[in-house]
Amino acid sequence: MTPRPGVREYVRLIALGRPPVGWRTTDVTTWSLARLAGRLIDRLVVPRMSRGTLRRILREGKVS
Template sequence: MRDHICLIARTFPADWKISAFSTWSLTKLAEHLVKWNVVPAVSRETLRRILRERRVSWQISTTWKSSNDPDFIAKMHRILALHDSPPTDGRVVCVDEFGPLNLMPTWIESEFAALHYFALNGTDHPSHGEQNAATGAYVRWRNVRVEPKTSFAPDSPIRTWTEYPAKAA
């Protein structure tokens, strides 16, 4: 029975047609095991011990959120098309939301951190106003000279997806 529990713990909820969450929690896995009559009942602590004993981690080591949006692939291709061919009369602004924690750094945010450092040139300005003025001057200078980014991840396998994998990363 413990082997069966560990086998199920190594699967993804999507493998069981569950789209409400993308990874198991101890509570959700325990409920699933009872629902599928693998065990009549199991506590979270017992389940944790079984998994730990067999060195099964129910947590993914990298942060990954799966989408349960049925139109995800179409939306993804639309966004990639915008990156490849931005509108001539406007800009494409991309923000990647990182759960409830904060905004996940994107290349835009990384460039801003680099430009902030470059604009300040290792100096210690006496006020935030002076820091912001130096950064603003650099942003204005750079905006005159910048070329739009196109062909985002041109060789990435995501461009060939026709369905959304349960775990893509």
């Protein structure tokens, strides 16, 4: 399942920010693929998201 273009842009914007303090984190400053996918699912942005799909979206958007 490939997310819509608007969803892909939202994923990129979230990935560029810092994870919220206390949200499944212990004071981390960057997202892991697993945490980012979990956040997107918890926020009901997508029903599911594989790390491979997430990696591809970030790579296409030049988000490292």
